[in-house]
Amino acid sequence: MKTLFLGAYGFGNLGDELCLLEAISAFPSKEVWVRSVAKEFTAKCVKCDGFIKWEPACPEKNYMVNFDRVVLGGGGILNGPPGRDYMSWIVAAQNSGAKTYVHNVGATGPDDAIWITPEIKESFEKLDGFSVRDTDSFERIKKWGIVRKVERTYFPEKNIHKDMSLAELLPEGPILGISFLNGGAFFDAIKRNKVKIQEIVDRYKGMKILPIISTIHTFDELENDIEGFKKFYALFLKDFEIIMPETLQKEWWHKNMTPQKLKGLISKCDVLISRRKHNCVHAFSCGVKTIGIFRDHDKGVASVFDSLSDIMPEGSEMIPIK
Structure with a gap:
């Protein structure tokens, strides 16, 4: 299976690349591809088969996503405009026929969730799997009116191995x-x-x-x-x-x-x-x-x-x- 991993990767926050490591381990794939704003930064942290370009930031719903599976994997990214942008990739992936997962994410920011359009709300319901990292995120998503099953992961990135070389x-x-x-x-x-x-x-x-x-x-x-x-x-x-x-x-x-x-x-x-x-x-x-x-x-x-x-x-x- 050819999988694309989405998240706040390449921005210089090792917590996000930590979440990527965990997501890759949680979704074994024949080919691993990553969307990163700075592939050199992400490449030193994870092994993958390739990177896609960052743009478009917020793709149109008919944008072609040529992957078997797309995973939005970790970090506090369901929040306002960034949440809209990431979920727009999920919408496009679903319209391209890919399996889609939102995995181990944090839901932060204001409770009103005005960024969740009817189209994005529908995309949440169509996900093949949906999990959040903590109870606060779980409760916030319920306030947003998303009624589907949502799992809680409780920071599975805690199990990533440590490198003692430094x-x-x-x-x-x-x-x-x-x-x-x-x-x-x-x-x-x-x-x-x-x-x-x-x-x-x-x-x-x-x-x-x-x-x-x-x-x-x-x-x-x-x-x-x-x-x-x-x-x-x-x-x-x-x-x-x-x-x-x-x-x-x-x-x-x-x-x-x-x-x-x-x-x-x-x-x-x-x-x-x-x-x-x-x-x-x-x-x-x-x-x-x-x-x-x-x-x-x-x-x-x-x-x-x-x-x-x-x-x-x-x-x-x-x-x-x-």
């Missing part, structure tokens, strides 16, 4: 992993809660700091984890030693980092402090104590703690902030 270079001793995006509103909340967060950080004095960089987004500077780490370090970690500082170099990161290698690094941490959902997934699956810090209305990190509560490492906690 982790083996780390020094001995306790390690504190730090993982934050670069959002202005998020750091405004961090500053309003500085005393609380400093108390948390002070528990781990004497540990070495490992930057956990999972995203350097091609188009969105707010999704630049290098800058997010630098902001958090300046606020709370000036007395801590940084190890593997090359992870803070953009060119090095693009050349060397994959989802599997990132998981290997996280597995060597004694504690992870993170705002990044998929880094929390990695930490849970590796038994690493996890402190999730997030704005209280954000669902991503909380969904990991809720979905994977059965494997939550001892001492892990959520820190919602306003």
Whole structure:
């Protein structure tokens, strides 16, 4: 079977390529093809037979999709215009006679779902399989009026193997992993809660700091984890030693980092402090104590703690902030 995998691939977020790895394993195929905005980035993370061009972003319903099966595979992509664009590919694939699946996705954004046209709603009903990653997404889809059967996967990407080739270079001793995006509103909340967060950080004095960089987004500077780490370090970690500082170099990161290698690094941490959902997934699956810090209305990190509560490492906690 010749399968095309769709998602937010190639944008510089290793969480999306992690979801792609899982989707490829969940849908074994004779030929694997991927739609990526930057095939060089995706190709270092997954093995596939080829890539299709990114355009059109939002195909017409009669656009020919020449594949036996099309899988929209993972990430928080059912959200406004991006959701419309991805589901337009599903509509076109169904009209081309392909089997279609929406697999392990997150439904985020506003509840009104004005992007779901009657045509897109019908395409949801016609899917050969439909699954979401967490209960929040499941409930949101029901609010959208989609009445078909929807499975819940609970982050199956947690089972992707880890690559220890970078982790083996780390020094001995306790390690504190730090993982934050670069959002202005998020750091405004961090500053309003500085005393609380400093108390948390002070528990781990004497540990070495490992930057956990999972995203350097091609188009969105707010999704630049290098800058997010630098902001958090300046606020709370000036007395801590940084190890593997090359992870803070953009060119090095693009050349060397994959989802599997990132998981290997996280597995060597004694504690992870993170705002990044998929880094929390990695930490849970590796038994690493996890402190999730997030704005209280954000669902991503909380969904990991809720979905994977059965494997939550001892001492892990959520820190919602306003």
